[in-house]
Amino acid sequence: MKRFLPRALFAPAVISLFLWMIVPLVMTIYFSFVRYNLMQPGDKEWLGLANYHFFVTDPDFGPAISNTLLLLGAVIIITVVFGVLLALLVNDPFPGRGIVRVLLISPFFVMPTVNALLWKHMMMNPIYGVLAQVWIFFGLQPVDWLTDFPLASVITMVAWQWLPFACLIFITSLQSMDRDQLEAAGMDGANALQKFWYLYLPHLARPMAVVIMIEMIFLMSVFAEIFTTTGGGPGNESTNIAFLIFKQALMNFDVGVASAGALFAVLLANVAAVFLIRMIGKNLD
Amino acid sequence: MKHLPLVIRSVAAWAITLLIFFPLFWLFLTSFKTELQAISVPPLLTFTPTLENFVEVQVRSDYMLYAKNSLVTSVLSTVLGLLIAAPAAYSMAFFRTRKTRDLLLWMLSTKMMPAVGALVPVYVMAQSSGLLDTLTGLTIVFTMSNLPIMVWMLYSYFKDIPPDILEAARMDGAGIWNEFRYVILPLGMGGLASTGLLCLVLSWNEAFWSLNLSAAKAGTLAALIASYSSPEGLFWAKLSAASLLAIAPIIVFGWFSQKQLVQGLTFGAVK
Numbered sequence: 001m002k003r004f005l006p007r008a009l010f011a012p013a014v015i016s017l018f019l020w021m022i023v024p025l026v027m028t029i030y031f032s033f034v035r036y037n038l039m040q041p042g043d044k045e046w047l048g049l050a051n052y053h054f055f056v057t058d059p060d061f062g063p064a065i066s067n068t069l070l071l072l073g074a075v076i077i078i079t080v081v082f083g084v085l086l087a088l089l090v091n092d093p094f095p096g097r098g099i100v101r102v103l104l105i106s107p108f109f110v111m112p113t114v115n116a117l118l119w120k121h122m123m124m125n126p127i128y129g130v131l132a133q134v135w136i137f138f139g140l141q142p143v144d145w146l147t148d149f150p151l152a153s154v155i156t157m158v159a160w161q162w163l164p165f166a167c168l169i170f171i172t173s174l175q176s177m178d179r180d181q182l183e184a185a186g187m188d189g190a191n192a193l194q195k196f197w198y199l200y201l202p203h204l205a206r207p208m209a210v211v212i213m214i215e216m217i218f219l220m221s222v223f224a225e226i227f228t229t230t231g232g233g234p235g236n237e238s239t240n241i242a243f244l245i246f247k248q249a250l251m252n253f254d255v256g257v258a259s260a261g262a263l264f265a266v267l268l269a270n271v272a273a274v275f276l277i278r279m280i281g282k283n284l285d
Numbered sequence: 286m287k288h289l290p291l292v293i294r295s296v297a298a299w300a301i302t303l304l305i306f307f308p309l310f311w312l313f314l315t316s317f318k319t320e321l322q323a324i325s326v327p328p329l330l331t332f333t334p335t336l337e338n339f340v341e342v343q344v345r346s347d348y349m350l351y352a353k354n355s356l357v358t359s360v361l362s363t364v365l366g367l368l369i370a371a372p373a374a375y376s377m378a379f380f381r382t383r384k385t386r387d388l389l390l391w392m393l394s395t396k397m398m399p400a401v402g403a404l405v406p407v408y409v410m411a412q413s414s415g416l417l418d419t420l421t422g423l424t425i426v427f428t429m430s431n432l433p434i435m436v437w438m439l440y441s442y443f444k445d446i447p448p449d450i451l452e453a454a455r456m457d458g459a460g461i462w463n464e465f466r467y468v469i470l471p472l473g474m475g476g477l478a479s480t481g482l483l484c485l486v487l488s489w490n491e492a493f494w495s496l497n498l499s500a501a502k503a504g505t506l507a508a509l510i511a512s513y514s515s516p517e518g519l520f521w522a523k524l525s526a527a528s529l530l531a532i533a534p535i536i537v538f539g540w541f542s543q544k545q546l547v548q549g550l551t552f553g554a555v556k
Binding site: 005006007009010012013014016017020021023024025027028031086089090092094095096097100101102103104105106107108109110111112113114117118119121122123127128130133160163164165168169172173206207210214216217220221223224227228241242243245246249250255258259262263265266269270272273276 | 303373538
């Protein structure tokens, strides 16, 4: 009884998650070895590793990996650096701090499709967009952001959504800073930079790890922002792994190749997970 | 940053905040413009607001149906998720074994897998079981994709409840149900609330599965908005009105619960 009850309590969660993971995984593994094209129904002929070969030698494959990592890295760096600076700026009381906090967090609650269309049409449109108007105001040539800098545009949208989240976590963490220690450092003549380096930064290490971890979980598979704005293009300039697999499955109708790609993505996710587990080991216990 | 004078600090903080909030403010303004005003150069800041876009959105694409779908799927998946995750988190927090930690990490690792990797199998299964484009299908998928995070969050709340309290309850002869009902539930209420709130937000905003598994019948607001992406630059005012209607409920909801939400998402690692 003592052993049975705890297990019975977590069984539903573990079993359902296991099924949610293993059934698609087994099907994906099977699909990845056969010819499975939605446009050519019929026997699923055994292909061996041909699908893998096709996916890996696809000219879009290399760029998709670097785009995935660039997107992930850039958003994490932007949100952590600016999140910390912004959190330090709003940490001490000033008029309207409560309203600022509420306005700041808002982008985090915006759904990805709205985020994407809002930026695509109203901000980044080269003729009517707000950014174009600002560029003209300063006498510059308006930029066609989504065509000329597609990946940077997607990074902007995603970072805009996640900066508030990072910032609010840092604000929460700063509130538990030891005031006496800061005062003592001030009495000893520490300047702002020294305080930042020796007191604030070590205190923020843990929330930084948390932000990086959560963002990695959600940003490995950015999809809707790319789907609704650039469609992965122009060419493959804003195609990440998630979008490449989607393209193979639903635009080229080749489930076999898409499945091979999906398994590759699983591998990538596991590498990231191992990296994360090391971090969690230090920071989440 | 006490070194900076208050005036400079306040102005800087407000300027940056307004800059970050600006796109949403602009969306709000545009939704009350006519289509012509929406694309005027230079952009209009003053105009006579019109409600015609909101009427149009409802008439043309049946906003209420999509809103109902979003509401039903997010509420149901939240309730279902809590019912599955709470016992699991309770068991893991109070009957810890050597394997508990591995189990938790394994759960989180399933969340790392890009959803697109499971797209075709899930699509095929949904199709063959008749769950494609149904609210039931979407609810199940939302629940499963949020479950790892829910278990983690609840676990991090539950493990902060001092075990002594439980010991005392057990000494007094409380059974497992009473223990859960009178000790865990009241003490873990904050955790359950944060987890539920977060799950609600994540499901409401979920775009990948709703784009791929739902269409006219079970489509959620996230999918409805994506359907506005095709006609380049023609319907900005209507797009804005539809977007505003889609995000307003969850943003207002988020404003009231931001503290719990953000703290919950740190898995208890940031106090």
